[in-house]
Amino acid sequence: MKQISQRFSVTYHYAAYFTENLFSIENSLLANTIFSENLPAKCLFVVDSGVAEAWPQLTQAIRQHTNAHADKMHLTAILTTEGGENAKNNQQALHHILEAIHTYGICRHSYLIAIGGGAVLDMAGYAAAIAHRGVRHIRIPTTVLAQNDSGVGVKNSFNAFGKKNFLGTFQPPVAVINDSKFLETLSQRDWLSGISEAIKVALIKDATFFEQIEKDANALTARDSHAMQALIYRCAELHMEHIAQNGDPFERGSARPLDFGHWAAHKLESMSNYRIRHGEAVAIGIALDCLYTFYEGYLNAADLNRVIMLIKQLSLPLAIPELFRQTSANHYDVMSGIDEFREHLGGKLTITLIRSIGEGFEVHQINEASMQKAIDWLKQQSSEVLQNQP
Ligand SMILES: NC(=O)c1ccc[n+]([C@@H]2O[C@H](COP(=O)([O-])OP(=O)(O)OC[C@H]3O[C@@H](n4cnc5c(N)ncnc54)[C@H](O)[C@@H]3O)[C@@H](O)[C@H]2O)c1
Ligand SMILES: [Zn+2]
Incomplete structure (x- = not known):
């Protein structure tokens, strides 16, 4: 019998940051989490529709912010995707994100930056994990649950066959950024x-x-x-x-x-x-x-x-x-x-x-x-x- 054995381990490191007004021009936290041999790195934003509705000025703020930090970030697109659990049931929404990764040439050294509740983060994180076998992913959680639990962990997921989280991977994010301001617009x-x-x-x-x-x-x-x-x-x-x-x-x-x-x-x-x-x-x-x-x-x-x-x-x-x-x-x-x-x-x-x-x-x-x-x-x-x- 012949055998070639393998053994290796991979070290992961990421931090959860706590801030306020992440997209104000003066706040450089997001830019500081971007690293690449080839700056500016391409960034694709995915925004929860509930967040987009509650914060109509957010898209503009992201544009201004990425402009101000153009040395680090090159904004490719800002997609809005349906918020809530349906985000994890909707195959079309998942496909739409994967298609954007393809269209905008998002690679393993680019960033998918997801802003939303736990459901959108799970689904966008899943898209990032499976495209090119893993695109860098930054989570910006906007609900209490996503900021204190789901967004700070290593899992992402999508529902299938009527089963919750049937699809998914273990894929730690590059960083998690909790902005307390987002919580102001949450329903009770x-x-x-x-x-x-x-x-x-x-x-x-x-x-x-x-x-x-x-x-x-x-x-x-x-x-x-x-x-x-x-x-x-x-x-x-x-x-x-x-x-x-x-x-x-x-x-x-x-x-x-x-x-x-x-x-x-x-x-x-x-x-x-x-x-x-x-x-x-x-x-x-x-x-x-x-x-x-x-x-x-x-x-x-x-x-x-x-x-x-x-x-x-x-x-x-x-x-x-x-x-x-x-x-x-x-x-x-x-x-x-x-x-x-x-x-x-x-x-x-x-x-x-x-x-x-x-x-x-x-x-x-x-x-x-x-x-x-x-x-x-x-x-x-x-x-x-x-x-x-x-
Ligand atoms: N990956 C994990 O380890 C993990 C752990 C726990 C839970 N989860 C998953 O997280 C999901 C639940 O997440 P959730 O509780 O954040 O709910 P959610 O993502 O369903 O969001 C609830 C609602 O709040 C809206 N919303 C989000 N942010 C908002 C804001 N700032 N202002 C106004 N509206 C806003 C959304 O559009 C949605 O309608 C479940 O799918 C659960 O399975 C995952
Ligand atoms: Zn839970």
């Missing part, structure tokens, strides 16, 4: 829904952060930008630390602790035909898994109560009617989300739960009776828990 719904990811990561990793969110809950709902900036920073930091330090940035193993509360969340998003936001679905998934771990005898009643109270206080949903859908007696449809979650990850079923606030742990099977009890509890309270449903 999008302002609040991203907080779920902060609750999630606090529950599995950082009890002090959870306490801080409890303290800031009223300020957050009142749109206090100082409280929100602190939340986004810590949440992004915990996510980035996890990716770099947990030893599995590209999720080769079976565990995915950052997906606490997500097996139900992903299922409910698709069961609701994406009527609910990802962050809203995560709030429900967290409530459900906390009830489950309480019934399984891990989480105590006081901690469970704190989680439920916080979700309520932030006007996030605890349930939607789809959670209670049953096609056969004693079986809630949402439960098939457990197997779909395993299938997406591959390997052994691994679900992260919490033992107490700030302490995550993993299980490899779910006791269906306890999960039914958790859903039953929410159903019994449905007149109350459905109040905040989107």
Whole structure:
């Protein structure tokens, strides 16, 4: 037998920057992230339609900004693409971006700069990752969820066959630039829904952060930008630390602790035909898994109560009617989300739960009776828990 063995590793390095008024002429942060042997580098901008509508002067600002930094950036085009989850379902929109990469001669030393919510960033990042096997990509997240979680990570994706994130790659960005100004035009719904990811990561990793969110809950709902900036920073930091330090940035193993509360969340998003936001679905998934771990005898009643109270206080949903859908007696449809979650990850079923606030742990099977009890509890309270449903 003959064999030629290979072993190499690739080091990635990127930063998430926090700024305000990124496209003002004086702000050179974006230009400073551009490096190439052949400057100015070609830049193709992709803008979320929700952002373009809320910031009608943005296109002009990008033009002036790239003109002012013409030594670094050569603007090829600014595309607008539909915002929201449909960005990840729309094959034509994906094709349009790939076509622009082709038309404008965007190469591996050029930049695709995406500005938008998590959905547009996932989809534009996917286009950048597959064109030429990887075009440089800068993310400019414009929602709370994208600034504190989805935009600072290494994944991009596109939905297919009715399955969320069925297509996608692990491809770290060149840089992430969070501009707090963009958050001013978010609907209250999008302002609040991203907080779920902060609750999630606090529950599995950082009890002090959870306490801080409890303290800031009223300020957050009142749109206090100082409280929100602190939340986004810590949440992004915990996510980035996890990716770099947990030893599995590209999720080769079976565990995915950052997906606490997500097996139900992903299922409910698709069961609701994406009527609910990802962050809203995560709030429900967290409530459900906390009830489950309480019934399984891990989480105590006081901690469970704190989680439920916080979700309520932030006007996030605890349930939607789809959670209670049953096609056969004693079986809630949402439960098939457990197997779909395993299938997406591959390997052994691994679900992260919490033992107490700030302490995550993993299980490899779910006791269906306890999960039914958790859903039953929410159903019994449905007149109350459905109040905040989107
Ligand atoms: N890649 C990852 O690791 C990862 C992690 C978590 C979530 N996600 C994905 O992120 C997506 C959810 O992202 P999201 O919560 O940001 O929602 P979203 O991208 O669906 O955006 C919500 C709405 O806000 C609009 N919008 C965006 N920025 C705005 C602004 N500044 N002002 C006004 N309107 C604005 C959008 O047009 C859209 O209508 C989901 O598809 C989810 O699967 C990805
Ligand atoms: Zn999430």
